[in-house]
Amino acid sequence: MTATTIVGQDAAAPPRGGGRIKYHRWIFHIAAALVAILFLAPIFWVVAAGFRLPSEALQPLPPWPTEGFSFDSYVRLENYGQSILHYTMNSAIVSVGTALLTIGVAVPAGYSFSRYHFPLKGLVFVLILSTIMIPFQSILTPLFLLLAKMGLQNTLLGLILIYTTLQLPFSVFMMRNAFDAVPKEIEEAARIDGVKGIRMLVQVMGRLVLPGIVTVGLFAFLNAWNEFLAALVLLTDQDKFTLPVLMTAVRYGRYGSVDWGAVQAGVTIMMIPCLILFLILQRSYIRGLTAGAVK
Amino acid sequence: MNRIGDNATVTAGLSLKRVHKSFGSIEVLKDINLNIKGGEFVVFVGPSGCGKSTLLRLIAGLEEVTAGEIIISGRDVTDTDPSRRGIAMVFQSYALYPHMSVAENMGFSLKVARRPKDELRRKVEKAAGTLRLTDYLDRRPGQLSGGQRQRVAIGRAIVRDPDVFLFDEPLSNLDAELRVEMRIEIARLHRELGNTMVYVTHDQTEAMTLADKIVVLRAGRIEQVGTREELYDDPDNIFVAGFIGSPKMNFFSARLDGGEIEIGGHRLPGPAVKTLSKGEITLGVRPEHLRLAEKGEPFFPFRVKFAEFLGGATYLYGDVGDGALCTIASDRKTQAKAGTELRVMADPKFMTAFDDKGVRVR
Numbered sequence A: 001m002t003a004t005t006i007v008g009q010d011a012a013a014p015p016r017g018g019g020r021i022k023y024h025r026w027i028f029h030i031a032a033a034l035v036a037i038l039f040l041a042p043i044f045w046v047v048a049a050g051f052r053l054p055s056e057a058l059q060p061l062p063p064w065p066t067e068g069f070s071f072d073s074y075v076r077l078e079n080y081g082q083s084i085l086h087y088t089m090n091s092a093i094v095s096v097g098t099a100l101l102t103i104g105v106a107v108p109a110g111y112s113f114s115r116y117h118f119p120l121k122g123l124v125f126v127l128i129l130s131t132i133m134i135p136f137q138s139i140l141t142p143l144f145l146l147l148a149k150m151g152l153q154n155t156l157l158g159l160i161l162i163y164t165t166l167q168l169p170f171s172v173f174m175m176r177n178a179f180d181a182v183p184k185e186i187e188e189a190a191r192i193d194g195v196k197g198i199r200m201l202v203q204v205m206g207r208l209v210l211p212g213i214v215t216v217g218l219f220a221f222l223n224a225w226n227e228f229l230a231a232l233v234l235l236t237d238q239d240k241f242t243l244p245v246l247m248t249a250v251r252y253g254r255y256g257s258v259d260w261g262a263v264q265a266g267v268t269i270m271m272i273p274c275l276i277l278f279l280i281l282q283r284s285y286i287r288g289l290t291a292g293a294v295k
Numbered sequence B: 001m002n003r004i005g006d007n008a009t010v011t012a013g014l015s016l017k018r019v020h021k022s023f024g025s026i027e028v029l030k031d032i033n034l035n036i037k038g039g040e041f042v043v044f045v046g047p048s049g050c051g052k053s054t055l056l057r058l059i060a061g062l063e064e065v066t067a068g069e070i071i072i073s074g075r076d077v078t079d080t081d082p083s084r085r086g087i088a089m090v091f092q093s094y095a096l097y098p099h100m101s102v103a104e105n106m107g108f109s110l111k112v113a114r115r116p117k118d119e120l121r122r123k124v125e126k127a128a129g130t131l132r133l134t135d136y137l138d139r140r141p142g143q144l145s146g147g148q149r150q151r152v153a154i155g156r157a158i159v160r161d162p163d164v165f166l167f168d169e170p171l172s173n174l175d176a177e178l179r180v181e182m183r184i185e186i187a188r189l190h191r192e193l194g195n196t197m198v199y200v201t202h203d204q205t206e207a208m209t210l211a212d213k214i215v216v217l218r219a220g221r222i223e224q225v226g227t228r229e230e231l232y233d234d235p236d237n238i239f240v241a242g243f244i245g246s247p248k249m250n251f252f253s254a255r256l257d258g259g260e261i262e263i264g265g266h267r268l269p270g271p272a273v274k275t276l277s278k279g280e281i282t283l284g285v286r287p288e289h290l291r292l293a294e295k296g297e298p299f300f301p302f303r304v305k306f307a308e309f310l311g312g313a314t315y316l317y318g319d320v321g322d323g324a325l326c327t328i329a330s331d332r333k334t335q336a337k338a339g340t341e342l343r344v345m346a347d348p349k350f351m352t353a354f355d356d357k358g359v360r361v362r
């Protein structure tokens, strides 16, 4: 190659390439910022609306403080029925209970579907999955009657059972995939090393499918934490309310107006545990969703 | 009385008696009988899918036999748990525990058996020393190269201090250079430890270099058991003859007639066969036993298709009169252009004859 061609290429290439990259980067940043604003704006409104003065709190708009800053909405929320801590505990019991029960059932179920052969295994698995397609609102009445027969209406345990049932198809599917991604040889090596039974699940397999377990648990927790309809139908006793039901209850301010301030304050409080959990677990959680895809 | 009468099992490191294995209706292993002496290095070799891994897994106890007995160190272990058979296994995929460090991986079996901590540490350190892994004890398997991972897997086996080591194609995930290195390492381990080792491979070179005893399997049956020399020089059938040795043995259809054979219309002195004096046979001759015929000697023609110069030797590829493919391993001086016709022959003592079912006729 001659010197002139090299010089020619050098002179032409860099500015053009550099310019294009810069241009792309700008578009990327603007688009990303727009998307971020789109997602963050409602959250900002909710948080801001909780700090309005009582005089503004009954107006839907604007959803941010204009005349001053106040915790009054939080005080009104706290004074409704039992303390907010009590309702948060209700929600926490239901959500943690749902997450634990879901994990407790989905892990052994996923393990069995992944490792054992039994008659009609394929059919049973498809059947379990197909229940995802049934809108749960359509079975709410029978579910309610069933729980009433068992004496579980108006109890948190009944709610946990409903949520776990709804959560299981997805969770069993997730756990089966997680176990499928673990090579059979690792389990066989452990068998030769003398590991048996429940110890295999806890010491060897459990550790390898931990991202899957975290994902399943997190989904169960978040879904139970935010679920509204079943809780509304099942819980009639104000003491048993979970946070989403509480939100509808505090809505009704005096004289039939809507207390936007208290609702937004409650929603703000509801978001906090979800955020914390998600931030703590996000690494395992993301690995869980992509497990098997990159192995 | 049993112990005295049953001499073979007492001395054998491992015996298989009439072992069958079926998966559903498919019979994968048929009537396997084998005696392996304590301290022997035995290689199971055969084409892919012939049942080598299944046989090894039966010995390990990872699969149950359909029928038959497995005896390790004089003890019937047919129904014994894998962890109590006195075996350790090294898998093709290493099968290390990804969430444990190298030291934890190697010591896991002792931890499960609740052995004292100092015994565990001592054994792990000793094994790590033997395998040059001392500097890597705190790493996770994910931070090691393929060769190091395989050494950890072997270390895990050593720490168990088994009567029998089982290897299932342990080198096939490694690149060629590393494979040779690890092969030498495994041979050294066998010399140092002196345990019985059973090694599965589809690579006949590995079998030839490592084994005291080679077991050739095909389609779930043992075709022949013997030392490498026995299998190479005196194969029982055409499959073993073709499988062992590289480049492969040449096969020609020939007619046996008295002491002579006829290949493509050329008569030459034939192999000494006592059981058959006349008839169609398949004649086997190894590439290194074919040579150029001297003037006046009987011969058959060989047309060169191409020649491979390998430094120490030259391989000539071509065909003989009736179109059968043929390879000749010659010394480096031999040069032949494609298309040349050579006159070749072989010493009758290097010829092996097989009948129409592929069974050796002697």
Ligand SMILES: Nc1ncnc2c1ncn2[C@@H]1O[C@H](COP(=O)(O)OP(=O)(O)O)[C@@H](O)[C@H]1O
Binding pocket: B023, B028, B046, B047, B048, B049, B050, B051, B052, B053, B054, B055
């Ligand atoms: N768990 C199993 N179920 C059904 N068939 C199997 C199973 N394991 C192995 N086989 C069959 O047994 C035969 C031998 O397999 P294998 O022992 O893995 O062969 P090799 O190790 O010699 O390549 C193959 O045809 C394989 O399909």
Ligand SMILES: [Mg+2]
Binding pocket: B052, B053, B054, B169
């Ligand atoms: Mg195999």
